[in-house]
Every structure is written in structure tokens, then in C-alpha cells.
Amino acid sequence: DQQVKQNSPSLSVQEGRISILNCDYTNSMFDYFLWYKKYPAEGPTFLISISSIKDKNEDGRFTVFLNKSAKHLSLHIVPSQPGDSAVYFCAASEETSYDKVIFGPGTSLSVIP
Amino acid sequence: KAGVTQTPRYLIKTRGQQVTLSCSPISGHRSVSWYQQTPGQGLQFLFEYFSETQRNKGNFPGRFSGRQFSNSRSEMNVSTLELGDSALYLCASSPLGGYGYTFGSGTRLTVV
Numbered sequence: 001d002q003q004v005k006q007n008s009p010s011l012s013v014q015e016g017r018i019s020i021l022n023c024d025y026t027n028s029m030f031d032y033f034l035w036y037k038k039y040p041a042e043g044p045t046f047l048i049s050i051s052s053i054k055d056k057n058e059d060g061r062f063t064v065f066l067n068k069s070a071k072h073l074s075l076h077i078v079p080s081q082p083g084d085s086a087v088y089f090c091a092a093s094e095e096t097s098y099d100k101v102i103f104g105p106g107t108s109l110s111v112i113p
Numbered sequence: 114k115a116g117v118t119q120t121p122r123y124l125i126k127t128r129g130q131q132v133t134l135s136c137s138p139i140s141g142h143r144s145v146s147w148y149q150q151t152p153g154q155g156l157q158f159l160f161e162y163f164s165e166t167q168r169n170k171g172n173f174p175g176r177f178s179g180r181q182f183s184n185s186r187s188e189m190n191v192s193t194l195e196l197g198d199s200a201l202y203l204c205a206s207s208p209l210g211g212y213g214y215t216f217g218s219g220t221r222l223t224v225v
Contacts, residue, residue, distance in 0.1 A: 006155075036216075043117070043203055043216025044156070089156060100169040101214070103148070105155030 003027045004092050004104040012110045019077040021107050023090030026071065030092040034101070035064060035075050038087045047088070048075070080111045115139065117206050117217035125223045131192040134220045138185050138206030144168075145187040146214065147179060150201040159202075162187055163210050194224045 005024045013019045023033075031052035036044035050057040050064045050073065057064050063076045077084055090104040118137040126132050138145050147159040158171035162181035181187045185206070191198055201221050205214040 043205070043218050045216065046214065091156075100158060100161060100171075101146070102158060103156035 002105070003030075004090055004102050006088075006090055006104040006107045008107050009105070010108040010110070012112060013080045015082060015111055015113050016079045019075075019080045019084065019109055019111065021075040021077075021088050021090075021109065023073045023075075023104055024071055025073075025090075025092050027092070027094065027102075028071065029094040030102075032093050033064070033066060033073050034091040034093075035062075036089040036091060036103075037084075038089065038106070044089055077109075080109075082111045082113050085109055085111045117204055117215050119202075119204050119217035119220050121220060122218065123221045123223075125225060126194050128194055128196060128224055130194050131190065132194060132222060134189045134191075134202055134204075134222070136187045136189070136204030136206075136217060138187070138204075139215055142206035142208050142215075143185055144207045144210035145181055145185065146205045146207075146210075147187070147189050148203045148205065149173075150203055150219070151199075156203065159189065161210060168210065191222075196224050198222065199224045 034049040035047040037047045038044040048059050048062050050066050055066050066073045087106045087108045089106045091101050093101045120135045144163045146161040148156045150156050161169040165181045176192045179189045201219045203219045205216045207214045
């Protein structure tokens, strides 16, 4: 039973446009969310995070939105660049178990020049 | 500073054999987590070690085990390998666990 879901296995976006990656979770105890980016043959790298006390966090071209009532978060990349092509993992953890981070299956983003 | 180092990078084993994977965390990091990545399942949590103690364990059978040494280096062992164990095994370290993970590049295990 996946607690963190990314229902779109892949996404293609034109360079310069917005990329929106979605993530849903089932565990209402999750209160910290992270996005990781993974290039082929490399380990995932941390991208951006958000705590449940906020509904938006921004870092340059990357913005994460959290809708707690819907148990949904999304990562927006504006503008998208070819170097953003990678697999994006959504991850979550709960206050009582910060050392156990649960990852979603990932969404493969292709940014077309 | 050096990143998280996983060895070997690639491994081919036969069904029924056992395998040991190694992870050297970033210097000063005391928490090491292991993940299995497969195409359909994404990253699945195996276990997490902190100061030589297993603090958390995912939903994997007992064939999957690990340990951590006093220098924080960690090993993961899989016994009686099955074809379904073929995956990329990722190790991540962090100072205390929780956030701020840095991942290694992984060990690609193929079971034939």
C-alpha cells in the first residue's frame, strides 16, 4: 500500500513553459514533505521541502504547494529548462518518525528544447 | 568533502546466492538509510541505522539485513537471492537522520 503516490509516471513539457508535478499522500500524520531529483546513474538529490505549517515554499524556479485538506502537494518549475529533465521523487515523513522517509514512485520529466 | 560512496557499482549474482553491499557515509554523518529502487515501485525504504543501531525497518523479508560499524559505514546483506531482488540499492546518509539526506549513486544488483 503506497502512502505516497505520484500518479503520472512521465511528463513532457516545452522549454520555457511551466512543469507541474503532482503528489498525493494517504497518511494524515505526514507533516514534512520533500522533493528529490534524480539523474540517470546518480543518487537522488534534495530539491526543496515544505512543512505542514506552510502551504507554499519557493526556491528560485521551484515552488512547492501543499494542500493538507486534500493530502496533495505539487512542484512547479518555472520556466522549465532542458537540464530539468530527470526523475522527480516526492517524499514524506511524520513528526514521530523523521528518520523514516517514505518516497513516491517518481515522475520522469522531459523538457523538450 | 567526499560524498556517499557505495561499492560495488554493479553486481551480478545467481539465484540462491547471498550478497553484501557497502556504504560509506559522508564524514560526520551518523545516520545511514538504505532504499531499494525498482521501476514500478520507486524508492522503498529498507532500514535506517544510527550509531550502530537499527532505528527503523521497512516492509522487507528477513533475507534483507544490515549493520552499521563504529565508523558509521554500513553494509546491507541479502541472502538467498531471488530474481525479484534485482534493483538499484541506494544508501543515504545524514547527520542525525530525518532530513538533509545525501544519496550515493547506488549499487545495481542483477540476479540471474
